Amino acid sequence: MQNWIDAYSWINIRFLLQGLSVTILISVISVVLSFIFGSVLGIVRYSKIPYLSKIIGFIIDVIRNLPLLLIIFFVYFGLPAFGFKPDTIPAAILAMTVFESMMIAEIIRSGIMAVDIGQMEASRAMGMTFTQAMWHVVLPQAYKKMIPALVSQFISLIKDTSLATIIVVPELMQHGQVVYGQDPNYIIPVFVAMALMYFVVCYALSLLSKYIDHRMA
Amino acid sequence: MINLLSSNWHAFISGFGWTLLSSVLALFFSLIIGSLFAILEVVPSKILRIIGNVYVEVFRNIPLLVITMFFYLVIPLYVVKINGFTAGTIGLTIYTSAFIAETVRAGINSVDIGQMEAARSQGMTFWQAMRYIVLPQAFKYVIPPLGNQFVNLVKNSSVLAFVAGFDLMYQGNAIASQTFETVNTYIIVGLFYLVITLPISYYMQHLERKLA
Amino acid sequence: MKRLKYLMLMITSLLLLLTLSACGSKPLSSQNILENDKQSKTITWGVKADTKLLGLIDVKDGKEKGFEIDLATALTKKMLGKDAKAKFVTVTSQSRIPLLKNGNIDAIIATMTITPERLKTIDFSDSYFDAGQSLLVKDDSSVKKVEDLNNKTIIGVVGSNSVENVKKFAPKAQVLQLPDYAQALTALKSGQGDALTTDNVILAGMAVNNPGYKLQGKAFTTEPYGIGINKGQDDFRKAVNKALKEVQQDGTYNKLIVKWFGNVPGFNYKEVLRK
Numbered sequence: 001m002q003n004w005i006d007a008y009s010w011i012n013i014r015f016l017l018q019g020l021s022v023t024i025l026i027s028v029i030s031v032v033l034s035f036i037f038g039s040v041l042g043i044v045r046y047s048k049i050p051y052l053s054k055i056i057g058f059i060i061d062v063i064r065n066l067p068l069l070l071i072i073f074f075v076y077f078g079l080p081a082f083g084f085k086p087d088t089i090p091a092a093i094l095a096m097t098v099f100e101s102m103m104i105a106e107i108i109r110s111g112i113m114a115v116d117i118g119q120m121e122a123s124r125a126m127g128m129t130f131t132q133a134m135w136h137v138v139l140p141q142a143y144k145k146m147i148p149a150l151v152s153q154f155i156s157l158i159k160d161t162s163l164a165t166i167i168v169v170p171e172l173m174q175h176g177q178v179v180y181g182q183d184p185n186y187i188i189p190v191f192v193a194m195a196l197m198y199f200v201v202c203y204a205l206s207l208l209s210k211y212i213d214h215r216m217a
Numbered sequence: 218m219i220n221l222l223s224s225n226w227h228a229f230i231s232g233f234g235w236t237l238l239s240s241v242l243a244l245f246f247s248l249i250i251g252s253l254f255a256i257l258e259v260v261p262s263k264i265l266r267i268i269g270n271v272y273v274e275v276f277r278n279i280p281l282l283v284i285t286m287f288f289y290l291v292i293p294l295y296v297v298k299i300n301g302f303t304a305g306t307i308g309l310t311i312y313t314s315a316f317i318a319e320t321v322r323a324g325i326n327s328v329d330i331g332q333m334e335a336a337r338s339q340g341m342t343f344w345q346a347m348r349y350i351v352l353p354q355a356f357k358y359v360i361p362p363l364g365n366q367f368v369n370l371v372k373n374s375s376v377l378a379f380v381a382g383f384d385l386m387y388q389g390n391a392i393a394s395q396t397f398e399t400v401n402t403y404i405i406v407g408l409f410y411l412v413i414t415l416p417i418s419y420y421m422q423h424l425e426r427k428l429a
Numbered sequence: 430m431k432r433l434k435y436l437m438l439m440i441t442s443l444l445l446l447l448t449l450s451a452c453g454s455k456p457l458s459s460q461n462i463l464e465n466d467k468q469s470k471t472i473t474w475g476v477k478a479d480t481k482l483l484g485l486i487d488v489k490d491g492k493e494k495g496f497e498i499d500l501a502t503a504l505t506k507k508m509l510g511k512d513a514k515a516k517f518v519t520v521t522s523q524s525r526i527p528l529l530k531n532g533n534i535d536a537i538i539a540t541m542t543i544t545p546e547r548l549k550t551i552d553f554s555d556s557y558f559d560a561g562q563s564l565l566v567k568d569d570s571s572v573k574k575v576e577d578l579n580n581k582t583i584i585g586v587v588g589s590n591s592v593e594n595v596k597k598f599a600p601k602a603q604v605l606q607l608p609d610y611a612q613a614l615t616a617l618k619s620g621q622g623d624a625l626t627t628d629n630v631i632l633a634g635m636a637v638n639n640p641g642y643k644l645q646g647k648a649f650t651t652e653p654y655g656i657g658i659n660k661g662q663d664d665f666r667k668a669v670n671k672a673l674k675e676v677q678q679d680g681t682y683n684k685l686i687v688k689w690f691g692n693v694p695g696f697n698y699k700e701v702l703r704k
Contacts, residue, residue, distance in 0.1 A: 065411055066410055160280070177612065188291060
């Protein structure tokens with residue numbers, strides 16, 4: 001019992017919460033960026049532009065099929081060869097963004113494909129350009145359908161930030177390791193606290209997604 | 218790069234083997250455990266339903282790394298001694314089973330409720346009806362996404378590197394830090410992953426197009 | 430429609446920015462790190478975050494603390510003047526050399542032994558600390574010396590030379606490499622291995638708040654720690670060596686040794702004092 005009280009001292013909890021805030025910071029920035037990049041990539045892949053769509057499709061498939069851990073290594077250890085030397089947090093954001101953009105691109109593409117093809121044709125017949133039809137008719141419906149998939153991707157992203165501990169990003173997992181590194185008796189309390197923090201954030205999001213889904217249905 | 222590959226061939230291949238083994242084992246067991254908890258989520262008993270629900274929600278919302286580290290560092294301290302490979306595979310199994318449970322449950326729910334009632338009125342017990350009528354139909358929904366699930370498993374198995382599970386990533390880390398050829402080593406590691414994941418994922422895309 | 434254009438514009442400019450920043454910097458080999466640092470009055474050091482007594486993150490303020498941190502701060506002031514700043518980037522045994530070669534950090538001061546293999550890729554300063562490899566085991570362990578580890582499991586850290594060394598003394602030992610010392614120590618306690626091997630000074634730091642574990646046997650290698658510096662940065666290396674001599678001569682070095690190692694059971698700080 002004493003272990004638990006000592007482990008949950010305000011100093012330790014504060015340190016874990018600082019880690020959690022970095023986790024959330026990385027997740028939120030990455031999700032916004034990868035939503036933008038992912039949408040563009042997904043639309044480009046869908047629109048069958050000669051060569052470009054194929055090439056982008058291939059890049060998406062390759063990155064999507066690699067472990068995120070490798071992407072983190074490539075960004076942190078590989079990018080500096082091109083003169084770009086990110087710190088740990090920007091490196092984590094960049095790696096998450098690269099990886100998640102590809103995942104989201106696929107969600108967007110299948111979301112667009114799920115919208116009735118007739119709608120695109122009807123809009124074009126009414127004199128809209130491809131971009132207009134996409135922007136005003138297809139995308140709004142596609143995004144509505146994709147909300148659950150997008151939210152669950154966001155939840156995966158939050159969980160996946162824990163992998164960034166390998167390059168000593170000061171996020172929740174890393175801070176947890178520092179805390180239980182102090183004293184062997186802290187290990188279970190720290191695991192419980194870490195699991196709880198991840199759970200609360202992720203579960204809240206999944207409830208929110210269910211609520212939105214319910215409202216829109 | 219070819220030099221790097223040939224002089225570390227054994228390490229890469231054995232890592233590749235452990236990665237594959239861990240993924241296959243985890244897929245097999247998570248299918249069983251996932252189905253079990255999916256059934257728990259739809260049984261008449263409220264307590265069992267809650268247990269099923271809690272299991273799924275808890276393990277879907279906690280990072281795989283946390284689960285794996287817990288099995289590697291905490292379980293041996295108090296319960297039973299397990300090595301990194303086992304801890305990693307158990308972590309993968311539990312994590313994946315929560316996702317499979319969701320798919321199976323959706324499959325079960327998609328089966329017309331009237332079928333269950335008809336079977337019960339014929340004198341079948343709940344479990345008999347589940348076993349012979351509902352589950353066979355539900356699995357039709359579950360089998361196609363399994364390919365994608367396996368791709369995810371192979372990618373996720375890289376957490377074994379955190380617990381000395383001898384997988385591809387673990388070998389890659391060791392080779393990279395001994396040869397100092399960091400990026401080249403990881404390119405080779407990436408190619409090994411793609412050998413498994415790309416064909417499966419292309420095959421899945423092909424299947425989806427055919428079914429659509 | 431307007432919004433879409435705006436979006437496209439934003440993305441293109443972002444991409445452009447990325448490429449520009451990529452082209453902006455000169456290759457590392459043509460830069461003089463010492464001159465750069467003199468201008469910015471800052472040296473960026475790669476330090477450990479998980480090694481008690483040498484480089485450890487303090488949960489109270491999130492700052493790195495330890496002998497190497499203090500030494501790096503002292504060296505920075507000697508090299509660039511009293512108002513200079515030491516910036517710290519936390520590294521692991523695995524990440525430190527790639528980060529140095531990439532130029533994320535100017536120098537490594539992170540429990541790194543000067544070895545012939547590493548000298549092929551990077552340069553080292555003169556040694557700043559004399560460690561030796563040893564073992565950490567449970568109090569009642571049957572492992573008395575490194576040779577006892579044959580057919581047993583030993584834990585080390587990815588990227589440290591300890592795992593290579595131990596293979597020479599106990600070729601039949603199974604070696605598990607974990608990402609960092611915090612994990613390695615926890616794994617030892619969880620019974621994942623029969624001993625943890627690395628340098629005695631790191632192990633002494635671990636033994637301090639882990640009763641029931643002790644350093645076993647004499648150090649079986651000598652591990653002179655050096656500051657890792659990129660090849661071709663001779664000005665920087667000379668400046669580090671000069672500063673290192675100065676802190677040893679004016680007594681700062683010994684003061685730091687006493688501060689950090691003066692009261693560590695199982696570790697005789699008098700052996701590492703320097704004149």
